[in-house]
Amino acid sequence: xxxxxxxxxxxxxxxxxxxxxxxxxxxxxxxxxxxxxxxxxxxxxxxxxxxxxxxxxxxxxxxxxxxxxxxxxxxxxxxxxxxxxxxxxxxxxxxxxxxxxxxxxxxxxxxxxxxxxxxxxxxxxxxxxxxxxxxxxxxxxxxxxxxxxxxxxxxxxxxxxxxxxxxxxxxxxxxxxxxxxxxxxxxxxxxxxxxxxxxxxxxxxxxxxxxxxxxxxxxxxxxxxxxxxxxxxxxxxxxxxxxxxxxxxxxxxxxxxxxxxxxxxxxxxxxxxxxxxxxxxxxxxxxxxxxxxxxxxxxxxxxxxxxxxxxxxxxxxxxxxxxxxxxxxxxxxxxxxxxxxxxxxxxxxxxxxxxxxxxxxxxxxxxxxxxxxxxxxxxxxxxxxxxxxxxxxxxxxxxxxxxxxxxxxxxxxxxxxxxxxxxxxxxxxxxxxxxxxxxxxxxxxxxxxxxxxxxxxxxxxxxxxxxxxxxxxxxxxxxxxxxxx
Amino acid sequence: xxxxxxxxxxxxxxxxxxxxxxxxxxxxxxxxxxxxxxxxxxxxxxxxxxxxxxxxxxxxxxxxxxxxxxxxxxxxxxxxxxxxxxxxxxxxxxxxxxxxxxxxxxxxxxxxxxxxxxxxxxxxxxxxxxxxxxxxxxxxxxxxxxxxxxxxxxxxxxxxxxxxxxxxxxxxxxxxxxxxxxxxxxxxxxxxxxxxxxxxxxxxxxxxxxxxxxxxxxxxxxxxxxxxxxxxxxxxxxxxxxxxxxxxxxxxxxxxxxxxxxxxxxxxxxxxxxxxxxxxxxxxxxxxxxxxxxxxxxxxxxxxxxxxxxxxxxxxxxxxxxxxxxxxxxxxxxxxxxxxxxxxxxxxxxxxxxxxxxxxxxxxxxxxxxxxxxxxxxxxxxxxxxxxxxxxxxxxxxxxxxxxxxxxxxxxxxxxxxxxxxxxxxxxxxxxxxxxxxxxxxxxxxxxxxxxxxxxxxxxxxxxxxxxxxxxxxxxx
Numbered sequence: 001x002x003x004x005x006x007x008x009x010x011x012x013x014x015x016x017x018x019x020x021x022x023x024x025x026x027x028x029x030x031x032x033x034x035x036x037x038x039x040x041x042x043x044x045x046x047x048x049x050x051x052x053x054x055x056x057x058x059x060x061x062x063x064x065x066x067x068x069x070x071x072x073x074x075x076x077x078x079x080x081x082x083x084x085x086x087x088x089x090x091x092x093x094x095x096x097x098x099x100x101x102x103x104x105x106x107x108x109x110x111x112x113x114x115x116x117x118x119x120x121x122x123x124x125x126x127x128x129x130x131x132x133x134x135x136x137x138x139x140x141x142x143x144x145x146x147x148x149x150x151x152x153x154x155x156x157x158x159x160x161x162x163x164x165x166x167x168x169x170x171x172x173x174x175x176x177x178x179x180x181x182x183x184x185x186x187x188x189x190x191x192x193x194x195x196x197x198x199x200x201x202x203x204x205x206x207x208x209x210x211x212x213x214x215x216x217x218x219x220x221x222x223x224x225x226x227x228x229x230x231x232x233x234x235x236x237x238x239x240x241x242x243x244x245x246x247x248x249x250x251x252x253x254x255x256x257x258x259x260x261x262x263x264x265x266x267x268x269x270x271x272x273x274x275x276x277x278x279x280x281x282x283x284x285x286x287x288x289x290x291x292x293x294x295x296x297x298x299x300x301x302x303x304x305x306x307x308x309x310x311x312x313x314x315x316x317x318x319x320x321x322x323x324x325x326x327x328x329x330x331x332x333x334x335x336x337x338x339x340x341x342x343x344x345x346x347x348x349x350x351x352x353x354x355x356x357x358x359x360x361x362x363x364x365x366x367x368x369x370x371x372x373x374x375x376x377x378x379x380x381x382x383x384x385x386x387x388x389x390x391x392x393x394x395x396x397x398x399x400x401x402x403x404x405x406x407x408x409x410x411x412x413x414x415x416x417x418x419x420x421x422x423x424x425x426x427x428x429x430x431x432x433x434x435x436x437x438x439x440x441x442x443x444x445x446x447x448x449x450x451x452x453x454x455x456x457x458x459x460x461x462x463x464x465x466x467x468x469x470x471x472x473x474x475x476x477x478x479x480x481x482x483x484x485x
Numbered sequence: 486x487x488x489x490x491x492x493x494x495x496x497x498x499x500x501x502x503x504x505x506x507x508x509x510x511x512x513x514x515x516x517x518x519x520x521x522x523x524x525x526x527x528x529x530x531x532x533x534x535x536x537x538x539x540x541x542x543x544x545x546x547x548x549x550x551x552x553x554x555x556x557x558x559x560x561x562x563x564x565x566x567x568x569x570x571x572x573x574x575x576x577x578x579x580x581x582x583x584x585x586x587x588x589x590x591x592x593x594x595x596x597x598x599x600x601x602x603x604x605x606x607x608x609x610x611x612x613x614x615x616x617x618x619x620x621x622x623x624x625x626x627x628x629x630x631x632x633x634x635x636x637x638x639x640x641x642x643x644x645x646x647x648x649x650x651x652x653x654x655x656x657x658x659x660x661x662x663x664x665x666x667x668x669x670x671x672x673x674x675x676x677x678x679x680x681x682x683x684x685x686x687x688x689x690x691x692x693x694x695x696x697x698x699x700x701x702x703x704x705x706x707x708x709x710x711x712x713x714x715x716x717x718x719x720x721x722x723x724x725x726x727x728x729x730x731x732x733x734x735x736x737x738x739x740x741x742x743x744x745x746x747x748x749x750x751x752x753x754x755x756x757x758x759x760x761x762x763x764x765x766x767x768x769x770x771x772x773x774x775x776x777x778x779x780x781x782x783x784x785x786x787x788x789x790x791x792x793x794x795x796x797x798x799x800x801x802x803x804x805x806x807x808x809x810x811x812x813x814x815x816x817x818x819x820x821x822x823x824x825x826x827x828x829x830x831x832x833x834x835x836x837x838x839x840x841x842x843x844x845x846x847x848x849x850x851x852x853x854x855x856x857x858x859x860x861x862x863x864x865x866x867x868x869x870x871x872x873x874x875x876x877x878x879x880x881x882x883x884x885x886x887x888x889x890x891x892x893x894x895x896x897x898x899x900x901x902x903x904x905x906x907x908x909x910x911x912x913x914x915x916x917x918x919x920x921x922x923x924x925x926x927x928x929x930x931x932x933x934x935x936x937x938x939x940x941x942x943x944x945x946x947x948x949x950x951x952x953x954x955x956x957x958x959x960x961x962x
Contacts, residue, residue, distance in 0.1 A: 081531045094530065101524060103531060200531040206759035235533050236761050314759050317563050320574020321528040325626070341567055364565070364754035373756060 002027045003163035004485065007072055007220040010166065014061055014071040021061065021071030025054035025115045028073050032117065032164050035484065041139045041149075041158040043078045044086050045118035053115035060113055068223050070113030075165035077156050078119035079126055080106050080211075081200040085116075089202045090134035091124045093322045093329045093348035103200025104232045105169055105211050112227040117165050120155030124350045125319065126173055126204040128152050129422040130412065131180070133352045138409055141184060142481045143447055147406040150180030156214045157184035161448075162484040167215045167224055171201060173208045174307055175401070175426025178438040181214055182401035182450025185440045187467060187477055188214040189221050192457045193433035194239040196225075197232030203318040205311035206237075208430045216477050218439060218467030222247040225460060244458075249465040255289030257466070260394030264300040265425055265452075271404045273444035278400045281441035281451040281470070285398070288469055295390040295397065302379040303428040304420055309363045309376035315353075316360030322348060355416065384432035387454070396466065397454045400425055401438045405447035425452060435460050439467040440476035448476075488684045490714050491691060492650045493642035496657055497635050498667040499611070499675040500543050506610050506634035507534030507577065514673050522613070522628035528572030533760050536561070540608055540634045541764060543666035544584035545774040547636060550660055550781055551603050553588025555771060559608070559764040565754040569626050570613035578637075580755050582763070583607035585638075590660070591783075592652040601653050602641030609635050636666070642681070642691070647710035651703050654678050658703075663782050663807045671701045678706055682713045683727070692717070693727040697741060700734050709734035713741050785810055793817075793825035802833045808848040819858030823865065831857060835878055852881050860888035873897050873945055900947045903955070906939070909947065910955045913938045924960060932956065 002024055005013070013019045029047050036042050050073060057071035081087045081099035083106075088094045102110065110116075123133045131154025132138040139154045141147035142162035149158040153170030157180035160168050170177040172190035181188030189212045196211040203209060213224035225246045232238045259282060266275060286292060324330035324344025331343035349357070363372035390397060402422055412419040429436040434457060438450035451470070455463045471477050505512055508525035525532045541559075548555045562580040585606035591598050613628035638657060644650045658676055661667035669676045683694035697713060700706045712734075717727050732741040780788075782804045789800035803813045809832075816828045836857065840850060860877050863869050869877060869892060880891045892898055900906060913935055914921055924931040932953075939952045 087530070089530070097530065099530070101529075101531075198531075199533055202530045203760075234535060236535050237759075313756060317565050317575055317754070317756070320565060320567065321530070321572060323567060323569075323574060325569050326527055326572060327529065337569065361565075361754060364756050366752045366754075369754075369756070 003031060003166070004480075006217065007069075007166050007215065007223070010072055011068050015066065017061070021054040021057040021073075021115060022051060024071065025050050025073045025117070028117055028165060035162055035164060038145065039140050039142060039158055039162055039164070040137055041121055041155040041162070041164060042075070042118045043088055043090060043121050043134075043136050043155070046085055046116055049085065050115045050117050053110070053113075057113040057115060067112055067227075069109075069227055072114055072166055073117045074109055074114040075117045075120050075156060075159050075168040076106060076109075077122055077153050077168070077170050079122060079171055079202045080119075080169060081202065082106050082116065082119065085119065087119065087202070088135070089125050090122045090136055091349065091353070092135045094202075095135065095329065097328055099200070101200060104197035104230075104234065105228045106200065108228050108230060109169070109224075114167070114227075120153070120159055120168060122155055123152035123176075123352070125202070125315070125353050126152040126171060126176055126209075127315070127352050127356055129175065129179055129419055130407070130409075131155060132409060132413055133350055135350060140409070141406050141447070142484055143185065144406070146408050147447060148183065148409050150183035150402075150406060152176040152180075153188075153214065154180045154183075157181055157186055157188070160184070160186045160214055160216060161481070163480060167213065167220060169211060169228070170214045171209055171211045172426075172430065172436075173204050173210075173311060174430050175423040177212050177214060178401050178426050178436055178450065178452065179423060181438040182452075183406035183448060185448030185450075185476065185479060186214060186216055187218050187221050187437070187439050187471075188212060189218075189225065189437040189460065189463065190429070190435060191225060191229065191460050192239075192435045193430075194237050195243070195435075195460070196229045197235040197238045199232050199234040199238075203314075205314040206318060207314060208307075208311060210430075217471050218437070218464045218477075219247070219250055219471070221437075222250060222461070222464040222468070225464070244461055246461050246464055249461040250468045252465050252469075253289060254285060254466060254469050257285075257290035257396070258394040259285060259290050259292045260295035260390050260397040261292050262295050262297045262300070262390065262397060262399060264297045265399030269403050269421070269424075270400060271444060274400050274402075274404060274449050277442035277444055277449040278398070278451055281474075282398050284473060285466065285470060288473065293394050295393055297383075297386040297390060297428065299379070299382045299386050300424070300428055303383045303431055304424050306376040306379035306383065306431060307423075307427045308359070308420060309372050310380060312356040312360030313363045313373055313376075314360070316357045316364065319349075319353070319357055324348070352416070380431045383428050387428070387432045387434055387456075391456045395455070396459065396463065399452050401450040401452040402426070405444045405449050429454050433457070435463055437463045437467055439470055440479070441470075441474070442476055487687060488718050489687050490645050491642045491683050491685065491694075492644035492646075492710065493681045494640045494644065494650060494654060495679040495681070496638040496640075496654065497611075497677040497679075498638060498657075498661045500540055500634040500636060500666055501668055502537055502539045502543070502634055504537055505632035506537050506540055506608065508632055510632065512630075512633045514670075514675075516629055518616075518625065518627035519629060522631060526572065526628055526632045528574070534577060534758070536761060536764060537634065541584065541766065541770075542774050543664075544606065544608055544636060545766065545771055546664045546666055546778055547606055547638070547661065548585040548588065549771070549775055549778060550664060551585065551588030551590055551606075553603060553606070554586030555766065556582050556584045556586060557766055558582055559584050559766075561608075561758045561761045561764075562755045563758045566751045568612065569624065570615045570628070570631065572613065572628060572631055576610060576612065577758055577761070578609035579607035585636075590653065590656055592649065592656050594649055594652055599649065601643045601649075604639045604641050606636050606638040609637055611635050636661075647707045647714065650680060650710055651707045654706060655703055659782050659805070663779060663810075665779065665807060674701070677701075680706065680710055680713075682710055682717070684714060684717045684721070692721075693729050695727060695729070695741075696731045697734055698731055698744070705734060705736050708736075708739055709741055712739060716741065779807065782810075789825075795825060795829050799829040799833055802837065803829060806847070808846065812847050812850070812854055815854035816858050816861075819855055820861045820865070824861075827861060827864075831861065831878075835875070839882055851884060852878070856881055856887055863888050863892060867899060867901065867948065868892065869897055869899055870945070870949060873899070897946065900943050901951065903951065906943070906947050906951050907955055909939050909942045910935075910952065910959055913942060914959060921960070932960075935960075
């Protein structure tokens, strides 16, 4: 079965002419038709575009201009603007929005020759940790249809886990790549802020948003990150520097690697089974030659409060453009301008988006700015400094991605605060802009659990190699729910 | 009891870049609605701003000209509010870290110099335009102007009359146009003046101010402020209170009326724009701008008087715009720099008059510097007289060619052949025996008559100096 192959094997067969991209792409389109109705992981499937791109990829495979990812299908999170394709951010507000341009990531992966299968479901405007806030209904976790896939890149994680796409793009503002990767048992990396261009990615919180690859293995993520990151002058926060070959370190030994283990990541609230999986994974990495050192992240608890002031503040402004005037949802028969604004936004946005807009607008309002926004910026620096200090004693930090495995659909929807705490280990990494990765490390209560690996700025190649070495001696990343094998 | 007037101006100068402050779309005026608004200007999902660095250099130039502190670190902030012509729902501007800090501008009032403080000047993007009434009952949104780069120049409340306010606005206008950072076109909204006006009794704290917005000529700004001062004084003296509000000036009735009161003011929720990194400028950046700055009008005027011997009046006219000064300096250069006064005269009288009559700017003059220089050179080498030159000037204005071509075609070359002039002199004297008698009898003013007759006989082409000399010789013999 084609979908049981690794991307490496697919690539070899494509280059050897044993299979065609059209064949491979059609196979995934068939699986999507068969399985997506129960998973609800895609918002839009683009069979014609996929097959047209697959035919072009086959041409390149024949004429020798193909790269390692040419012909490998990909699914884009519905936050990446895709020329001529509906791009909704899983919001009623953009249900009718067809982007007239490609996000830089989409441009680059088109250039790499990856046929686009479709657009994956997510939390509305990437605000959430369960993909339940989508206008198109929740995505199910392939490991247990009663469980959430995580969020906000829940659709992306689910399609990779259920073999409805070999690879997918995601974005991570507070954990939105790593947490769903952990919940669905796949690999995902959020690179250093500024590595991947944000051009054409629908903004949630600009100073945190960062795109990254989601795939089964770390090796595959390394290839995809190579393809999707390049300096882009259209994003002023995109780093103007040469990108390293993120796959270059994949053979390195872990001998002498110093792994920081922060006590604060193993405290109250951590599910004991998750803790066991993570500690076992760290022990496995020690067997590969690494040593552990205790490190401290004393301001960890400031991260969630800081994030939930700053991200909504940015969001409240970023989402002002959805006003019913130029594009997107417009209420019926507005009586005047105020009515147009109020009803278009009240009817077009879901509850969580409205909650964050209100929180953010409040934090920025006159008289509260210093107490909320400015204070949260100070906390952000303190959290970042924790990591900088810790990295003086270790090469990388390891711990859990989330305090629990995937929770049940509906379990936290009425309790936003408990939902926010699902990201307490991932958010600090976004506050500092550091790279972080989740690699499959086992199961708790029958649901997947990821190992969280965080490194200093620009250490992606190192993180990916650690994941790769771990995946040489474990097979968690190869496991697939029975019905999607 | 007397009143003290306190006025501060906020001037929006549109910068002369090719493209917008945060996108590559053109800022040219007058294009079809929404034809110059790209995805960034429209605030489309996923679009990001990128600073057009041309605006930074223009801001630095203004800062240097105002002797101001320059913002080594500038931060762009978002000013959040909803309006249909504001596509993103926020305006990107500089709040706490503007490009230009405290500086000043000296103005001349009744022969005295007064120093007006400039609080700051910051870079920001313009909004689009709402067009009411094109489609009845609907509002049309034109986003061509959205994202056009502006410098908002804020003065201290140092101005104490309408006359001073206008002198300051004119001086700032002259400065930004001279620097070439703004085209100064007030009709097209490239230079917009908002006036904050209040009155108080001497020694008392500042009164409540009203803001007069969007007045598109200096004359109307002066009238509007004058009306507003009187309105406020009358109001207070009759027991009323000035409310803080924005008022519109109606030039038909010469009155101001309330547009909106500040009680309806938004909370703009300013915060640093997370899509843009702080802009940092170095001493090298500043020196690079300084090196390319033109000589400023004040310095130019002084130099014209001191070094070129021009009158204050001529120096003033010639420095009234950068284009005018450039024309004059080019003309001087093409005529070998010999006679600044002559060059100045031709520009300030004949050329300025013709341009004024035709409603043209000097930049659009049909007579270029080279053409006018060609004509002046022919006067100076005695090919034509100053009087004939007027004919040549008119012909050049009508597009009949260069001075040399016109002189050739019309045969306007001055007659300097002594024999030919002598023959004409003899003929005039022979035909006017009674006038000759009168002259010899002591009526020396008859000389003018003889000169006129000879010039007439020569069709104006005889060299007047030679005519005079020959006449004197003949009559005294």
